[in-house]
Structure formats: C-alpha cells, structure tokens
Amino acid sequence: MFKDLDPLLHSQLRLGVMSILISAVEADFVFIREKTNSTAGNLSVQIDKLRDAGYISVEKSFKGKMPRTTCRITPEGVTAFEKYVEDLNSYLQKK
Amino acid sequence: MFKDLDPLLHSQLRLGVMSILISAVEADFVFIREKTNSTAGNLSVQIDKLRDAGYISVEKSFKGKMPRTTCRITPEGVTAFEKYVEDLNSYLQKK
DNA sequence: TAAACCAGTTTATAATATAAACCTAATATT
DNA sequence: AATATTAGGTTTATATTATAAACTGGTTTA
Known part of the structure; x- marks a missing residue:
C-alpha cells in the first residue's frame, strides 16, 4: 500500500x-542557505550526506579570494528525487 | 520559497x-499496523502523538473479549493534512 | 495448566536533525 | 599596525525523533 x-x-x-x-544547473552554498533559510552548520552536514549518497556533487573553488562551494545534482540524484516524489504519492491520494 | x-x-x-x-471513516489499530507494515510499539507511540496533537481521536472498546482500539481523524487533522500536502508541493515542482 | 498468542504499552537505544562553537582568511575600523 | 568584523564554511555537542526490545494483561489452544 505505502511505498518506503x-x-x-x-x-x-x-x-x-x-x-x-533539480531545477538549476548548479547552486552555491550561500544561495542554498538563503533559499532554504537554514543555518550554515546544518546545511553543511546535510550537503555532506547528499554528496556521500552520490545524489549531488560538490566543487570547491574561489570567487576572487573568497571560498565558494558549488553543488550540482547527479543523474542518480535526479532518479532518487523522482522516485521519492512518486513514492510520496502513495500517501497523498485525496479522498 | 519553501514552506515549513x-x-x-x-x-x-x-x-x-x-x-x-483521511479516506476511511475509522480504522482500528491492527488494520493500521498491517497497512503501514509497522511494529505495534512504534505505531502505539505515533498514534499517541497524533492524538496528543488533536489530529485523531482514539476510542478503546472490546470486540468480544478482545480489546480494540479505533482511530478517527478529527477536523483539525483533516485541515493539518491538507495543509501539509499543499506545503509539500512547494518542494515538488518539476523542472 | 502450561504454552502460545493477541493487542497493545512502556522503556531503552539508535538514528537524526539542529544549533552552538569553532576555524581560516579577508576586509573594514581606530 | 593592531583589532574588530564579516564571509564561508566545518566540527562537535545536544536535543529530538524514530524504532525496537521488553513487558503487561488477558485469551485461546493443546
């Protein structure tokens, strides 16, 4: 009945x-932090988990002299996201 | 951008x-446990939380000699569920 | 009458999320 | 030129949550 x-x-x-x-080519740490309204510490931890799972790739570089962390979704990440959305539907059927 | x-x-x-x-008039503990494929302990705890929040009502009775726990969703529960589904949509927009 | 079973609850532990503290370097202030 | 402040994070500690294991009270079966 319900998908995990x-x-x-x-x-x-x-x-x-x-x-x-999933809807952007890439996004950097600060942008994501602002859009999600999260703290840097929490975001750092969660980005690590997504990267460890292979759902996103993370690239560190410099914008001028300042560090910059850029994230991209991977093909596996796209697949997982789409599956999650589909699985979620098993819970959301309206009466 | 994203709803909590x-x-x-x-x-x-x-x-x-x-x-x-939300799609049944009522459901008893055993039925819910089977449909959700959960353990009785976990389900007991989660049902308590939903009841404490006022999202469901819980009625204890007997079916013959055996105890029976029946759950129903409350109007507040319906509202909360509908809001959750709506809020979730802010995360699920497809590219 | 003992063993197994049903319908749960309580409690302990594992997993997770989050915040607080910290680090390194750059920039601005006195 | 020192000192404070800001940026961009990471690490670590704590609080919350989920889950499983153990238990309770009663019932049915052998």
Missing part, C-alpha cells in the same frame, strides 16, 4: 536542497 | 496513519 520513502530525501532541508538543484 | 512542513506529519509512519484515516 528514501530517508535521505524525507528531510525538509535535504529535500529543499534537492528541489533547488 | 508540519513535523508531526513529516514522518513516514504518522503520514501513513493519517493517509488511511
């Missing part, structure tokens, strides 16, 4: 990160 | 319980 929901995606902040990345 | 998700509903098991109850 990917626990990595069933988290408000990680889902927000994935939601941003 | 009601933490009480953003839980696989509690969402499953609410999903069952």
